[in-house]
Amino acid sequence: MRIAGKLLQYALVILVALTLNFALPKLAPGDPLSFAIGEALAQEMTPEARAKAMQEAGLDGTLLEQYGSFLKGALTLDLGHSTKLGEPVVDVLADRLPWTLRIVLPSLVLSALIAVALGAYAAWNRGRKRDLWLLGGILTMESMPGFWLGMILIAVFGVQLGWFPTYGAAPLFSAGGWSYAAAVLQRMVLPVATITLVSLGSYFLLTRSAMLDSLGQDYMMMAEAKGAGKRRRIWHALRNALLPVYTHMTMSLSMLVGGAVVVETVFSYPGIGSLLYESVLARDFPMMQGVFLLITLAVIAGNILADLTYPLVDPRVRSRRPREGTR
Amino acid sequence: MKLGTLGGTGRAGMMGRIGLFLLGAMILFALLGPLLIPHDPMERTGAPLAAPGDGHLLGTNDIGQDILAELAAGARVSLTIGLAGAAASMTIGVLVGVLAGYRGGWTDTLLMRAVDVSLTLPFLPLMILLGVFLGPSMSTQILVIAILMWAKVARELRSQILSIRTRGPVQSARAMGAGDGYILRKHILPMTLPLLIPQFIQAVTASILMESSLSFLGLGDPLAKSWGSILFYANARSAFLTDAWIWWVVPPGLCIVWTVLGCSFIGYWLEEKASPRLKSYAAPAERGARGWFRSRPSRTAASAAKAGETLRIDGLTVEYPKPDAQESVAALRGIELVVKPGEIVGIVGESGSGKTTLAAAIMQMLKHPAESAGSIRFAGEELTELSDRELRAIRGHRMALVPQAAMNALNPVWTVRKQLTEAITCHRKLSRAEMEKRIGTLLEQVGIESRCLQAYPHELSGGMKQRVVIAMALVNEPAFVIADEPTTGLDVLVQAEIVALLQRLQQQLGISMIFISHDLPVVKRIADRIVILERGAVVDEGDPEQLSRHSTHPYTRKLMDAIPSIGRLEQPLERPRPAQPTPSPEPLHAAAGR
Numbered sequence: 001m002r003i004a005g006k007l008l009q010y011a012l013v014i015l016v017a018l019t020l021n022f023a024l025p026k027l028a029p030g031d032p033l034s035f036a037i038g039e040a041l042a043q044e045m046t047p048e049a050r051a052k053a054m055q056e057a058g059l060d061g062t063l064l065e066q067y068g069s070f071l072k073g074a075l076t077l078d079l080g081h082s083t084k085l086g087e088p089v090v091d092v093l094a095d096r097l098p099w100t101l102r103i104v105l106p107s108l109v110l111s112a113l114i115a116v117a118l119g120a121y122a123a124w125n126r127g128r129k130r131d132l133w134l135l136g137g138i139l140t141m142e143s144m145p146g147f148w149l150g151m152i153l154i155a156v157f158g159v160q161l162g163w164f165p166t167y168g169a170a171p172l173f174s175a176g177g178w179s180y181a182a183a184v185l186q187r188m189v190l191p192v193a194t195i196t197l198v199s200l201g202s203y204f205l206l207t208r209s210a211m212l213d214s215l216g217q218d219y220m221m222m223a224e225a226k227g228a229g230k231r232r233r234i235w236h237a238l239r240n241a242l243l244p245v246y247t248h249m250t251m252s253l254s255m256l257v258g259g260a261v262v263v264e265t266v267f268s269y270p271g272i273g274s275l276l277y278e279s280v281l282a283r284d285f286p287m288m289q290g291v292f293l294l295i296t297l298a299v300i301a302g303n304i305l306a307d308l309t310y311p312l313v314d315p316r317v318r319s320r321r322p323r324e325g326t327r
Numbered sequence: 328m329k330l331g332t333l334g335g336t337g338r339a340g341m342m343g344r345i346g347l348f349l350l351g352a353m354i355l356f357a358l359l360g361p362l363l364i365p366h367d368p369m370e371r372t373g374a375p376l377a378a379p380g381d382g383h384l385l386g387t388n389d390i391g392q393d394i395l396a397e398l399a400a401g402a403r404v405s406l407t408i409g410l411a412g413a414a415a416s417m418t419i420g421v422l423v424g425v426l427a428g429y430r431g432g433w434t435d436t437l438l439m440r441a442v443d444v445s446l447t448l449p450f451l452p453l454m455i456l457l458g459v460f461l462g463p464s465m466s467t468q469i470l471v472i473a474i475l476m477w478a479k480v481a482r483e484l485r486s487q488i489l490s491i492r493t494r495g496p497v498q499s500a501r502a503m504g505a506g507d508g509y510i511l512r513k514h515i516l517p518m519t520l521p522l523l524i525p526q527f528i529q530a531v532t533a534s535i536l537m538e539s540s541l542s543f544l545g546l547g548d549p550l551a552k553s554w555g556s557i558l559f560y561a562n563a564r565s566a567f568l569t570d571a572w573i574w575w576v577v578p579p580g581l582c583i584v585w586t587v588l589g590c591s592f593i594g595y596w597l598e599e600k601a602s603p604r605l606k607s608y609a610a611p612a613e614r615g616a617r618g619w620f621r622s623r624p625s626r627t628a629a630s631a632a633k634a635g636e637t638l639r640i641d642g643l644t645v646e647y648p649k650p651d652a653q654e655s656v657a658a659l660r661g662i663e664l665v666v667k668p669g670e671i672v673g674i675v676g677e678s679g680s681g682k683t684t685l686a687a688a689i690m691q692m693l694k695h696p697a698e699s700a701g702s703i704r705f706a707g708e709e710l711t712e713l714s715d716r717e718l719r720a721i722r723g724h725r726m727a728l729v730p731q732a733a734m735n736a737l738n739p740v741w742t743v744r745k746q747l748t749e750a751i752t753c754h755r756k757l758s759r760a761e762m763e764k765r766i767g768t769l770l771e772q773v774g775i776e777s778r779c780l781q782a783y784p785h786e787l788s789g790g791m792k793q794r795v796v797i798a799m800a801l802v803n804e805p806a807f808v809i810a811d812e813p814t815t816g817l818d819v820l821v822q823a824e825i826v827a828l829l830q831r832l833q834q835q836l837g838i839s840m841i842f843i844s845h846d847l848p849v850v851k852r853i854a855d856r857i858v859i860l861e862r863g864a865v866v867d868e869g870d871p872e873q874l875s876r877h878s879t880h881p882y883t884r885k886l887m888d889a890i891p892s893i894g895r896l897e898q899p900l901e902r903p904r905p906a907q908p909t910p911s912p913e914p915l916h917a918a919a920g921r
Contacts, residue, residue, distance in 0.1 A: 009444070024457070135595070139595070143583070143591055144580065147543050148558060148576070148579075152576065152577065155567035155576065218732050219735060222796065225692065225722055225800075227722040227724055228719075229719055240739065280459055285459075303447070316740075
């Protein structure tokens, strides 16, 4: 029942995302055809060509028919063509996604590791000076817009110090092999650092508050009464505090893909994010809608991942195993 | 209202004051800046990319506009959008939340479904998509912010209302026939208001950040200067490749950080104030170094423990200093107590009489900010003078605690086996075989089947958990055990079993025990000596027989006389009853009076 409810929920989200994609061009002021094939092209067409283009773009017929053919197209992964690049939206997405993952996944792991350690430390020292300094520092970090931090990092480490390249994901000319890999890695450093730093905050605050919650529980008193040392007791609390953090992590994978938009833009990193930005600048509507849909699917994938793996970390939601025969 | 009282005291209060200062200063800048700065932010008033200096305090951008003037104009735009966006999303969120939480039923189901969907949709791309289709303008930005943020507010508000709705005052108001409007106005609103304020602050923060992102992506109002749009131009023209980044890129970002940080600090402080959950833990002071936790020299230090006493407490006083005040609340005052080897001392008192504080004080596990004075000697050692390390070696090894609320004393994510073994490995190294053997004997002693070892705490019944906790306390064969209300939360039959188990184990192992309970009959049955605690002081003491028959202390008498004895029960209860079952004229009032 619970699983059915969840699946219904996810299906509903996808449907809403698709419907938004369908409805926005219709609701927005402007010519629907120019949303579909680009303004320049739509304006210089003869009426006959225009009618033909409308038909090809699925913009003829009643609203319901249009909706039906739109959904059908989406289910067969036909999301139209990019008006700027002329290629199918799906192909462009497939091309760009790996680059985004390359900077998002390391950021996810790094920020979670650092923030959990700091959050646990802060909670353990709650109310002391170091807790407040950490909290203040993290809140400051949290209040920085990612694009601004990226610009500052570029200015300092890229331009002033000249340590890292500031543009793109791979060198234009390369001998290939190791030097290429090194160049790619070097270009990952600043974007990864930026995303890591700006996403530290939410993990830190979550860990700290979950940890405070655990520290006030009765089992912590029992652990102390057992004579457990500091390390053991921190682990007692942290193991419990990790549960919400884990859920947050699986779910925020998609958040990061979305959140990488502005950071990728600053670094001209050729991922999904800067694709979205380029599409915005060029008013490439099919491409924008494709990115939105892709990120929605990523959110749902993250949710499903969380649902499936959560029982592995929390024994309380694991189904009761038969214990007979296990001695 | 003065800032001092508004900010409160303590470190969280300090953060609140800093936050109010940051935000207040920015509001002043937005209000007064454009009036005081002689340049028009939209006009070219200087050389392109002029460095900060005369006439242009923060220099100029690439077309010669004064940056300070731009920032001031941006402050107005950002704060306006922040407040308007927050207000709009709060309005929708509050309406939906109240409707869903208050009406319940299918309204609730439907609305919550919408909330879930809206929360799952990816935030930033949706924001961009909406921004593009609706066309860049300030009202678009506010609309987009409202569309994206109402759901979170609605969800939190709904859950708050759900919990308020089931509380006593609302229930009784409804029973007395109060209308919806009355209940909303008189009950729901006052109770949710303190929680709405932090949410509003959060919404402002998020709105300001969203505005800057939208503007940075070129989706802001093209005619208005905002911090985000300044950065949009700076980025588009690669300001960070020149020296101009210091005055062109850094200040707008700092303005955003300044404002958002101000809001976050205020939000943190409000949350800390409103949420009692977060008050449950505070880091204990480190022992030794800090003077105020270290016990003052005990006044009865001269009375060295006599040989053969397991525990001797002299003049133990524990106080909790009240925040904001010089005085403090005394939880224990001048306790004197001796436990001899093999003796069970029962400690009886109402809740709040200091029983649990006494247990914590003996274990040296008092919660911050308790201050204690006096002497606690365990087997001749002065516990108050030991280091953390020395104490750890005693706790759970020579002196063990069966804590109150044993229902939750086991860590929910670990198996019983892991937690039992941990209790051993905290103190000694055993080989695998020895460990198995020790655990095996122990399980037999407390009456648990060995297959329970694989179980997680939630798979065990209350009585089983209590047995596991007792096993954990006894695993290192301590000489002295404190059992703090070991039967709380268990049903009557299981209570009797647990008490019998403790009594049997105590006799078998010859341990000394303090048995804390509010249940005098139980204590009377197993204790060798009873100590009566009232409001933190020992008011009476003696063996059970003596106390129940000869005590003249009024409190003891009250407790003793409250025990129904079999002899007394045989007499008919002389309560006046109505002669015949006449219906009571006002049944509701009678019920309410009880």
